[in-house]
Amino acid sequence: MNVNNLMAELERKHPGESEYLQAVREVLVTVEKTYNEHPELEANKIAERIVEPDRIFTFKVPWVDDKGQIQVNLGYRVQFNNAIGPYKGGLRFHPSVNLSILKFLGFEQIFKNALTTLPMGGAKGGSDFNPKGKSDREVMRFCQAFMTELWRYIGPETDVPAGDIGVGGREIGYLYGMYRKLARENTGVLTGKGMTYGGSLVRPEATGFGAVYFVRQMLETAGDKLEGKVIAISGFGNVAWGAALKATELGARVVTISGPDGYIHDPAGLDAEKIDYMLELRASNNDVVAPYADKFPGSTFYPGRKPWEVKVDIAMPCATQNELDGEDAKRLAANGVKYVAEVSNMGCRPEAIDLFIEKRIVYGPGKAVNAGGVATSGLEMSQNSMKISWSREEVDARLHQIMSSIHHACLEFGTEPDGYINYMKGANIAGFMKVARSMVEQGVI
Template identity: 50%
Template sequence: MPVSVTQRSENSHILELKAKAYSTSHSGVAKKAPEQQVEDLRRAVHARNEGEREFLDAVDEVLNTLRPLLVKYPQYIEPFERLVEPERQIAFRVSWIDDNGNQVVNRGYRVQANSALGPYKGGLRFHKDLNMSVVKSLAFEQVFKNSLTNLLIGAAKGGSDFDPTGRSDGEVMRFCQSFMTELYRYLGPDTDIPSGDINVGSREIGYLFGQYKRLTNHFNGAFTGKDLNWGGSNIRPEATGYGLVYFSEYYCNHRRISLKGHKSIVSGSGNVAIYTVEKLLDLGSIPLTLSDSNGYIYEPAGFTRKDLEFIKELRISQNGYLQQYTAYSKTAKYFPNEKPFTVKADFAFPCAIQGEITLNEASTLAKNGIKGVFEGANLPSSNEAISFFKKNQILFAPGKAANAGGVAVSGLEMIQNSQRQQWSKEVVDEKLRLIMKDIFDTSLKAANDFGYTDDIQAGANIAGFLKVADSMIQQGNV
C-alpha cells in the first residue's frame, strides 16, 4: 500500500493536452461555453434534488472550488455530472419489536456514491434526524475523502433514523438484525464495506456483522470497525481523532505555528472528540471543552489525562451525559443547550455533527482570536462559515481531508482481513501518520498548482476529484 507522498493531480501541461484533445473530439458538436455548462449543471442539480438542502450544500461547496478547473478543462464537466448522481440509492423499511412487544418502524438508507476506485466504503449512522438528503451529502463528501487516502476504495454512506439512546441491548440487537436482513444483499468485501459512524460503535457493528454472517454463511471482511477479537484493527476507534490532530499539526507546522501550549475547543464527546483530546494532550495542547446533545462542559485549566479517563468511562462505557462530569470536577462549568464555540481559544476542532458551525459561530470564533478550525466531523461548517474563515485568514481544514484517518484505518483493516493478520498499534499508527501527511501534502500541492495558494479546502477538492474523474473517464460512460 503506497503511503509516501504521491502526485495525485496531473501537471498543467498534461491537462492542457487533454483539454485540447477533448475540444478536438467534440469539435463537430455544438456546445455551450464551459462557464455556461457549469452553471447549467449547477442549476440542474438543484432542480433535480430540490429540497435536499444538506446534499445541495455539499455539492455547492465542492463546485465553488472546482468551477475554475472545470471551465479551464471542460473534459471534467461530464464526469462531475455523473459524480453528483449516486450510482445507487437504497431506502428500506426496518420493522422490529421493542422490549414491550410493540412494533417499531424505522427507515434504513444506503447511498452507494461511486465505485471508480474500488468497492464502496463508508459508515453507517443511527440518528433520529437522518434522512436521504443527509446520507447523500455524506456519501458525496466520502468520495473525495476516500480518494485522498490513496487506498483502492470507493465511497458510500448509510444508516437509519433509529435512535439508540435509552434503548436496551436487546432492542439495539433486534433493530440491527432487522436492518441487516434488508441491507446484506448489497454488501460484501468486494462490493460494499460499511463501518461505524454516529451511534454505531463496536456493539452495533457486532450485531450487524453477526446477522450478515448468519444470512450469508460467510466470515469475511464485509465490515470494518470490528472488535479486535474477530478481525478488527488496532487504533480503529482512535483513528479519526488521532488523524485529525496529525493533520492539524502538519498544517500548523507549515504556517510556523504550534499546537503546543495553545488552547483548543473540541465539540462532541464520541470517539472522534475524545481521541482528539487525547492526542492534543500528547502534543502539549490544552483542550478546554467537550459537548453532547444537551450542552457542553468547560474546564478552565484544560482537561488532564485523569479527567479524560473519567470522560471515556462516562461516555463510552456507561453512555452517560457530560453534565455528570461536574460531579467529578469542582472546576468544570456546564452550559446547557449551548455550543462551545463562544469559549476563547486558539484552535477549534468541531467533532460533533453536520452543520454545527454557522456564520454566527464563525464570527464569534474570529472575535475570540481563533487561529485555526480543523474539522473532525463530516461537514460541520456551513459554506458561509467556511468563506468567512478564509476571508479572515483563519486556517481551515475540511473534514474530507482532516478526518480521513478513520476511513484510512478502515482501509488498513480491510488489508489485514485479506491477509488474515492483525498489525500492532505501533505499525497502524505509523501508517496512519504517513497517510495523513500524504493527504496534507497532496492537498497543499494541488491548491498551489491551481492558483489557490495554501487553500487546503480547494486543494483537497481538486486532488480528490481529479483521481476519481480520471478513473471514471478511463472506465467509460457507466
C-alpha cells in the same frame, strides 16, 4: 461546467435536500476552474455523473422491542461512486437520518476516500433508529433486522460499511454476526469490528488521532507548533475522545467538550481521568455533559450554548454537520482563533468557511482532517484480506503516512499566490480529479 446551471438542475430534481445540495455546491465551486481546464472531463460529462449516486436502497426495518411491540424504522444505503474501489462509508443510526444527509455524507466520502490513497469508493447508509435508551437486546434485534435487508448488496469487494454516529463496536458486532450467518462466510465486509473477529488496532481512535496529526502539519506549515496551544472541541464521543487524547499527549490543552445540553469549559484542560469519565457517561446512554462540572471543580457548564465563544488558538468541531455557523465564526475570529479544523463531516456552515478564508484563518475541511477514520478502516480491510493483524505501532505509522499524503495533496492544489493555504480548495481538487480521471479512463458506464 457551469456550476450555477448544474446546481439549478440538481435543485429541480432534488428539492429540499439541503445538506446534499450544500455539499455538492461546495465541491463544484472550488473545482470549477480546474475542471474547465480539462475538456475531456466536460466531454464525458463527469460533473453531471459524479454528483448523482450510482444507486440508493431504501427499505423498512421491522423489529420487536422488549415489550413485544413491533416497531418499524427506515433503512438506507447510498452507493455513490466506485470508480476507484469498492463502496466504503459508515452506517449512521440517529433520528435525524434522512436521504439528504446520507447523500451529502456519501458524496463527501467519495473524495475523502480518494485522498487517503487507498482504493475505496464512496457510500453511506443508516437508519432513523435511535439506539439511545434501548436495551442491548433491542439494539441486537434491530441490527439483525437491518442486516437481513442489507446483506445482499454488500461484500468485501463490493461495499464495505463501517460505523458512524450511533453505530459503535456493539452495533458492528451484531451487524457482522447476522451478515456472517446469512452469507455463510467470514470476510472483511464490515470495518470497526472487535479485535476478536478481525478488527484493527487504533480504529476507535483513528479519526481523532488522524485529525490531530493533520492539524500538527497545518501548524508546522505555518511555522507554528501544536505544543502549548489551547483547543476547543465539540462533542464527546469516540471522535472527540481521540482528538482530546492525542492533542493532550502532544502538549496541547483541550478546554471544552459539548453535548446537546450545552458545553463544559475546563481551563485546566482534559486529562486521561476526565476523558475516561466522559466515556463511561456516554457508555451509560447519557449524552449530556453537565455532570462533568459537578465531578471536576474548576470547570463550568454553560447550558444551551456552544463552545465557540471561548478564546482558543484552535477550534475543532467534532460533533455533527453544520454545527459551526457564521455567528460562531465571528466570535472565534474576534477572539483571535488561528486555526479551525473540521473533525465532523461538513462541520462548518458555508458562511463560516467564507469568513475564515476571507480573514486568512487557516481552515481544514472535514474530508481531509477526518480522513484518518476511513483510512484506518481501509487498513482493516487490507489486514482482513491478507488474514493478518498489524501491531498498534504499524497501524499508527501507516496512519501518519496517509495523513501526511493528504496534507501534501492539499498544499499542491490549494496554495494561493499570496502563500495562504486554501485547504478546502486543495482537498476538493485533489480528491475530485483522482476520481474524475478514473471515470474517464473506464468509459461511460
